[in-house]
Amino acid sequence: EVQLLESGGGLVQPGGSLRLSCAASGFTFSNFAMSWVRQAPGKGLECVSTIGGSNSMTSYADTVKGRFTISRDNSKNVLYLQINSLRADDTAVYYCAKGWGEVDPYYFDYWGQGTLVTVSS
Amino acid sequence: DIQMTQSPSSLAASVGDRVTITCRASQTISTFLNWYQQKPGKAPKVLIYSTSTLQGGVPSRFSGSGSGTNFTLTISSLQPEDFATYYCQQGYSTPPYTFGQGTKLEIK
Numbered sequence: 711e712v713q714l715l716e717s718g719g720g721l722v723q724p725g726g727s728l729r730l731s732c733a734a735s736g737f738t739f740s741n742f743a744m745s746w747v748r749q750a751p752g753k754g755l756e757c758v759s760t761i762g763g764s765n766s767m768t769s770y771a772d773t774v775k776g777r778f779t780i781s782r783d784n785s786k787n788v789l790y791l792q793i794n795s796l797r798a799d800d801t802a803v804y805y806c807a808k809g810w811g812e813v814d815p816y817y818f819d820y821w822g823q824g825t826l827v828t829v830s831s
Numbered sequence: 832d833i834q835m836t837q838s839p840s841s842l843a844a845s846v847g848d849r850v851t852i853t854c855r856a857s858q859t860i861s862t863f864l865n866w867y868q869q870k871p872g873k874a875p876k877v878l879i880y881s882t883s884t885l886q887g888g889v890p891s892r893f894s895g896s897g898s899g900t901n902f903t904l905t906i907s908s909l910q911p912e913d914f915a916t917y918y919c920q921q922g923y924s925t926p927p928y929t930f931g932q933g934t935k936l937e938i939k
Contacts, residue, residue, distance in 0.1 A: 745927065747875075754933045755867075755875065755918055760926035769926045772832075805874055816922040817865040819886065821874035 712736040712820045714806045719825030726796050726829070732789040732806030732822055740764065740784040743809035745818065746791045748802035748827075756802075759791060763812040774800075796829045803827075833857050833924050837917075837931035843939040848909045852934045854902045854919035863923035864902045866895055869933075870915045878917075879904065914938050 718730040730746070745760040758771045759780040768780050779792040789806055803824040809815020834857040844850050854864065862882040867875040877886045879895040882902060892907040906913055919931040 743926075755869075755920075755930040757920075757927035757930070760928075771927050810880070814922070814926055815928070816863065817877055817880045817920065818867075818875075819877055819880075821876070824874055 712808065714808060714820055714822035716804065716806050716822045716825040719804065719827045721828045721830065722796055723831050724797060724829055727792070727794045728796065728827060730791040730793065730804055730806075730825055730827070734787045734789065734806075734808070737808070739782075739787040741812055743811055743813060743815040744782060744789045745807045745809060745815055746778075746780060746789075747805045747807050747818070747821075748800075749805070749824075750799070750802040753802075757807075758804075760809070760815060761789070762814075767813060793827070796827075798829050801827060801829045833860060833921050833929055835919055835921055835929050835931040837919055837934050839934060840932065841935040841937065843937045844909055845939045846909050846911055850906045850909055850936065852904045852917055852919075852936075854897075854904070854931050856900045856902075856921055856923075859899045860921045860923035862898050863921055864895070864897065865920045865922055866893075866904045867918045867920065867930075868913075868915045869918065875918060880922075909936075911938075 713735045715733045761780045777795045781790045805824045806822040807818035808820040866879040869875040883895045
């Protein structure tokens with residue numbers, strides 16, 4: 711059974727940093743692209759970052775480029791998102807999502823339960 | 832970036848109704864269009880991928896069609912558990928992919 715379990719969210723002040731983690735199980739982690747998708751309160755879905763299965767390709771939404779860094783440890787089956795220079799509009803539930811493909815996700819067939827990041831002073 | 836626009840943004844319908852939600856892409860995406868259902872407080876769940884292929888376990892009352900820039904999600908006979916928010920997502924461009932703004936399906 712595929713499981714994705716996010717952690718690392720919390721309350722942080724503007725300008726602060728967080729590292730989100732997503733522990734994956736139930737599939738061969740290194741064979742699939744992974745993404746972080748966020749959802750601000752009462753808003754829609756935004757895919758903020760994607761990483762290929764072998765770490766070869768990463769991509770970022772313009773809204774987070776230069777502040778967020780996606781990475782993965784295929785030996786530990788863990789996906790990460792380092793978030794720096796946090797702003798109020800980064801407040802959201804952050805979901806870890808498994809892609810269908812190895813290099814590009816194409817679509818997301820499994821999602822974690824989400825971790826809430828709240829940016830406030 | 833490819834923009835995805837859904838219509839309507841909200842929709843009220845009754846159990847048993849046939850419902851259609853439309854998604855339009857700002858440029859051609861071939862058939863790289865996927866649909867998700869999200870219920871309050873829960874993660875999204877994929878319903879349909881590649882325009883018309885049902886994900887395993889999804890009831891056959893859900894169907895999808897389209898190509899190029901215009902796509903539709905149809906629910907043939909609404910059930911109580913179908914009231915939720917639906918999102919389209921393009922998987923054509925270089926990631927990260929973009930989603931539509933969502934369509935909230937409510938009980939009339």
